[in-house]
Amino acid sequence: MINGFKASLLNKDVFSVTWELVPGRGAREKSQEDAIKAAGQAAQDGLVHALTLTDNPGGRPAMSAASLGAEIIKLGIEPLVHFTCKDKNRNGIESELYALDRSGVRNLLVMTGDYPVSGYEGRPKPVFDLDPVHILDLISRMNAGLEVPAGKGTVNHQPSDFFAGAVVSPFKANEAELMAQYYKLQKKIDHGASFIVTQLGFDARKFHEVLQFVRNYRADVPVIGNIYILPYGAGRMMNANELPGCVVTDQLLADLDVEKAAEDKGVGARLLRAARMYAIMKGMGYDGVHIGGHNLKYEQVKYIIETGEELSGDWSSLLRYFDYPQPGGFYYYEKDSVTGLNSKQPVNRAGLPGDVPVEFNYQMMRFFHHLLFTPGKNLFPAMESYYKGVKDPRKHGFEHFLKVVGNDCKDCGDCALLDIAYQCPMSQCPKNQRNGPCGGSFNGWCEVYPHEKKCIWVKAYAMLKAYHEEDQLEKMYLPPVNWDLYQTSAWYNYYTGRDHSGLGKKDKPE
Ligand code: SF4
Structure with missing residues (x-):
């Protein structure tokens, strides 16, 4: 029919x-x-x-x-x-x-x-x-x-x-x-x-x-x-x-x-x-x-x-x-002065200030992730070698402690921090959105916590833009969380290729 x-x-x-x-x-x-x-x-x-x-x-x-x-x-x-x-x-x-x-x-x-x-x-x-x-x-x-x-x-x-x-x-x-x-x-x-x-x-x-x-x-x-x-x-x-x-x-x-x-x-x-x-x-x-x-x-x-x-x-x-x-709203294209609509020319976003200041926590996370999680560089080979020898990935108290303190980690085991500018979609996004924001935000605030918490995607864009890397959010795609990995070490899953990154099949963003 x-x-x-x-x-x-x-x-x-x-x-x-x-x-x-x-x-x-x-x-x-x-x-x-x-x-x-x-x-x-x-x-x-x-x-x-x-x-x-x-x-x-x-x-x-x-x-x-x-x-x-x-x-x-x-x-x-x-x-x-x-x-x-x-x-x-x-x-x-x-x-x-x-x-x-x-x-x-x-x-x-x-x-x-x-x-x-x-x-x-x-x-x-x-x-x-x-x-x-x-x-x-x-x-x-x-x-x-x-x-x-x-x-x-x-x-x-x-x-x-x-x-x-x-x-x-x-x-x-x-x-x-x-x-x-x-x-x-x-x-x-x-x-x-x-x-x-x-x-x-x-x-x-x-x-x-x-x-x-x-x-x-x-x-x-x-x-x-x-x-x-x-x-x-x-x-x-x-x-x-x-x-x-x-x-x-x-x-x-x-x-x-x-x-x-x-x-x-x-x-x-x-x-x-x-x-x-x-x-x-x-x-x-x-x-x-x-x-x-x-x-x-x-x-x-x-x-x-x-x-x-x-x-x-x-x-x-x-x-x-x-x-x-x-008031003061952002438009993707330059205004067409004749029609009052839009010209074909996108606004030059490079010169515009970020909507959220870059946090010290973000800078720290960048530093440590560069040190530990960049394939083939710095301490990556030693970490990889260590985690490939781990027998029980459920024992991950040190990692869990660090991530609870830094990111209110919910222990999903399929960690998205590297992909979303160190914003956790499982704890900081009430809708657990792993590929971009829902439509409910207002003036950068989360739909569920207006005037209390910024949307993690707004924060991620602003942080990455400070390093001219905002298009990382355009390119990334995260599959659904694999709940097989729940309450296991996300670092183990990363270094052994069990998480979504499938490390070894493709490079991770730094
Ligand atoms: S392991 Fe999962 S819950 Fe924990 S910080 Fe990473 S994305 Fe968030």
Whole structure:
């Protein structure tokens, strides 16, 4: 059966539209019935190409997006299932992919997911066993026919037919934060993302920036712009950084405040804003839009599409409605003074100051790692020789003590310190991200600890940039942690080639 969403997105003559539904908590409650009703309406006239279904949004329990997707596809419209890393380990993820494959649900939007905040009898355990790059990699392998152990050898499964995309947020104010996002975006594309969906936002220049960035990296990857119908209440929460990764500036909030005084409480103004965004996205060259908003009715989605189409002929005159830059915010490209968008010229980042000062601990770690862990140099041969003679890698008290003091080590045994500028993703990143940041940071702060802890990827970029080595983060790729190595000596695993570095097969960064 043809995948209507994929066909729409890959057809340059079609502007693809997805509409986000939030299944909500429960099985037969109003929110699930509303979602099914909306799906039935959307299936009628073909204006919407896929319905996106959120996966435990906000870190709270909800009806499974995968199960609802299997129900929706029977109504004659494609689901686009959000697929997050927060609640399932790698085996749970693989199981769910098999279930989706069997039920004919092929469109997936892979993302890290919000940090779990509440559930039955308290906060759930955050899992984050795989990151989005890993899941995209697994899906690519499944699409090629996953190779699995069988008897003495291996067999290949029947290939799946998933069409998997990824998300990116260009709405980051700091250079380090934005560059870490874009480095991870490249990894997502390299590992199988077939389309990209942006975070919601209201700055036209940023929407233009990310579109141009993806086009420059891989012109054949379609990009979908996010349109969020923004009421004052949600705007106030986003302005206060209470909805991770969603940026609403003070100026936009002030405009929403004026709009809400209207007789219709601002409904008309926000739908018109959405229609204008639709027109701009289409005019800029996006391949489609993702329309979302709380309690949005099908008639309102239809209005946005139809009005957006009417306005799209003169889209550049609408850019003035989306001039909401973050104060002092960093842009990847130089500004185009004529359009107010971006020129083709990237900003010269070399002369810009680092977003985080270089820490003494980082300098010490550099020195000792150069001394001990640079293949073939300094004390490396002696260390290698010693560790190759170690009989029990679980006895590693001295190493453990040093790393607990220096990095709050959680003893994963598959150490990422050398790869991420001596930032530990297992203890210092609540989402255990090993290939780049999630989308939830704000002004360089971690989503989970705002104004308390900087995102480790922001720190890593800033530290490496001080030594002109920030592109190390662009090139590196870490596979999932091998939990076979848990509570064993990471130094032993490094020198004997048991960790991800596979030392001896390739050089490690210094
Ligand atoms: S061994 Fe694992 S938990 Fe310990 S510092 Fe390295 S990455 Fe972090």
